[in-house]
Amino acid sequence: QKEVEQNSGPLSVPEGAIASLNCTYSDRGSQSFFWYRQYSGKSPELIMFIYSNGDKEDGRFTAQLNKASQYVSLLIRDSQPSDSATYLCAVNYGGSQGNLIFGKGTKLSVKP
Amino acid sequence: DTEVTQTPKHLVMGMTNKKSLKCEQHMGHRAMYWYKQKAKKPPELMFVYSYEKLSINESVPSRFSPECPNSSLLNLHLHALQPEDSALYLCASSQDLGRGIVYEQYFGPGTRLTVT
Numbered sequence: 001q002k003e004v005e006q007n008s009g010p011l012s013v014p015e016g017a018i019a020s021l022n023c024t025y026s027d028r029g030s031q032s033f034f035w036y037r038q039y040s041g042k043s044p045e046l047i048m049f050i051y052s053n054g055d056k057e058d059g060r061f062t063a064q065l066n067k068a069s070q071y072v073s074l075l076i077r078d079s080q081p082s083d084s085a086t087y088l089c090a091v092n093y094g095g096s097q098g099n100l101i102f103g104k105g106t107k108l109s110v111k112p
Numbered sequence: 113d114t115e116v117t118q119t120p121k122h123l124v125m126g127m128t129n130k131k132s133l134k135c136e137q138h139m140g141h142r143a144m145y146w147y148k149q150k151a152k153k154p155p156e157l158m159f160v161y162s163y164e165k166l167s168i169n170e171s172v173p174s175r176f177s178p179e180c181p182n183s184s185l186l187n188l189h190l191h192a193l194q195p196e197d198s199a200l201y202l203c204a205s206s207q208d209l210g211r212g213i214v215y216e217q218y219f220g221p222g223t224r225l226t227v228t
Contacts (some may be wrong), residue, residue, distance in 0.1 A: 046216055092213075
């Protein structure tokens, strides 16, 4: 069964801290991993994508992928109150074309 | 520019109505998607078009009918919907479907649909 697991939270961090969001997936054939941010009542916004093992950095965001452990994470450095949102992890499944499976999302709250 | 537009933003329709949702992108993307998202749930894939041909239909009821008139436009025709179909309908696009890897998908703002 195709599963993408995330801790639903809420994850609460103080302003300026590092927020760490985690995601595990069940299919070893998965090759594409995405993080979306979704504010309440809005559509998902692409934050990061990663295809290869290791780290990928973009500004305050770092995506980390470990295919052996079937684990992908998103680190947000210097967290701001404006980062408060639900973060969705999405994974494609081996052999699928375009079909992303989304986790249920982790709600992040950054306290001033 | 990574913009996908959707109209209307909000739609209220009765169970006997026929309406259409529209989606447009000008990024030259060749894959377009319809998702349905209920409150506090992740998006669920409904349809995928690749090069204007229907590629994936995730067992969606026939009261939802997709159409891709050209590479920039995607429609979702609605007929005889049920109240449980009320949700946020999201359109997305990507470069194409990819082989092995999946290209990143960009979402439009969505249409908030209420069926009365």
